[in-house]
Amino acid sequence: MKPHCWVRASDSDFTGPLPQPRSGHTAVNIGKSMIVFFGGLVDKKFLNDVTVYDIDNNMWFQPEFMGSGSDGNTGPSPRAFHVAVSIDCHMFIFGGRSGANRLGDFWVLDTDIWQWSQLTTFGDLPSPRDFAAVSVQWKRLHIINEPPAARAYHSMNCVGSRYLLFGGFDGKSTYGDLWWLVPEDDPIAKRSGISSSEVVPERDTTMEEKESQREGDAITELQKRLQISGLLSTSVQIVDEMEDKELIQQALRVGGKDAAVQALRDHWVRSAPESITLKEIAPLLHDYQRLITRHHM
Structure with a gap:
């Protein structure tokens, strides 16, 4: 291509x-x-x-x-x-x-x-x-x-x-x-x-597709082992922060429950992408979708 x-x-x-x-x-x-x-x-x-x-x-x-x-x-x-x-x-x-x-x-x-x-x-x-x-x-x-x-x-x-x-x-x-x-x-x-x-020569697309499939399989396996939910499942309902168990679990590592959610968001804003752990990715993306929806309302 x-x-x-x-x-x-x-x-x-x-x-x-x-x-x-x-x-x-x-x-x-x-x-x-x-x-x-x-x-x-x-x-x-x-x-x-x-x-x-x-x-x-x-x-x-x-x-x-x-x-x-x-x-x-x-x-x-x-x-x-x-x-x-x-x-x-x-x-x-x-x-x-x-x-x-x-x-x-x-x-x-x-x-x-x-x-x-x-x-x-x-x-x-x-x-x-x-x-x-x-x-x-x-x-x-x-x-x-x-x-x-x-x-x-x-x-x-x-x-x-x-x-x-x-x-x-x-x-x-x-x-x-x-x-x-x-x-x-x-x-x-x-x-x-x-x-x-x-122009940089294009990589072999067959190899890219195989690598992408392997990456997808690896991510699925990591999700199972680390017990993190599907990142962008369309079946996930947008819930309030205090009902998002994954978000609260990550937030409690930052501080007390009442102020921890905002502290966690501030931590994500300050963090370099490579410093965000795999366990944080699902709650981060779900929280992003929640904030986008709230902004639009």
């Missing part, structure tokens, strides 16, 4: 109004002609707008809708951390979060006529949920330059041989920047400032 590089999108790449900064949104490819962005969150405000990237014309636009739901609205209520998938010309939306509420409604958007419909007659729907996931298969790309700022709850979509990254949240700031991830021979790759002479 060819080496790839990150390139900040420029104004000349697009026409039309860009989507506003957000995180927790969804973005799905409708065929090879468009990407449909829905919902998300910015400054504690949940969104239900739709912005479309027309791939063929490099143009952003916001369509006008028809349709109605059981509550009389023309489309889904504002939300973030929902699930979206596309089938043919349709985008399906399920669940998510709005304020302190988990949602369980199911909607479909027909992008041929821009009409929302609420689906209520397809048997028993799943229970309300947020932070759900859709199964994917990972493959590591060989990247030859510095990536964008670290973030979570962003979107990334395939546009031909390129990938388009948008938005996200880093714990403090909500992003509205757009980035291309492109092969090194892409015409816009020269904007990254990387020359071909600087």
Whole structure:
């Protein structure tokens, strides 16, 4: 696989109004002609707008809708951390979060006529949920330059041989920047400032996949031996600090129970990544998700 590089999108790449900064949104490819962005969150405000990237014309636009739901609205209520998938010309939306509420409604958007419909007659729907996931298969790309700022709850979509990254949240700031991830021979790759002479040869991908599998097996084995829970299981409910047994166990090593949780967080902020022990990783990530959710509320 060819080496790839990150390139900040420029104004000349697009026409039309860009989507506003957000995180927790969804973005799905409708065929090879468009990407449909829905919902998300910015400054504690949940969104239900739709912005479309027309791939063929490099143009952003916001369509006008028809349709109605059981509550009389023309489309889904504002939300973030929902699930979206596309089938043919349709985008399906399920669940998510709005304020302190988990949602369980199911909607479909027909992008041929821009009409929302609420689906209520397809048997028993799943229970309300947020932070759900859709199964994917990972493959590591060989990247030859510095990536964008670290973030979570962003979107990334395939546009031909390129990938388009948008938005996200880093714990403090909500992003509205757009980035291309492109092969090194892409015409816009020269904007990254990387020359071909600087490219490091890519490792054998078969070996990488085997090593990744061995690492995964090793981590699973360590989790069993050290009795730490799955790090990012979507079945884990977000609980209060005082009910998070793993967090309290780590916090008690720092100080008394009442002040220990904040002391533990301060310890993590000050710590270098390599100094964090394996037993701390699961409670750290669960606490990060809890704080992100609380910040959004």
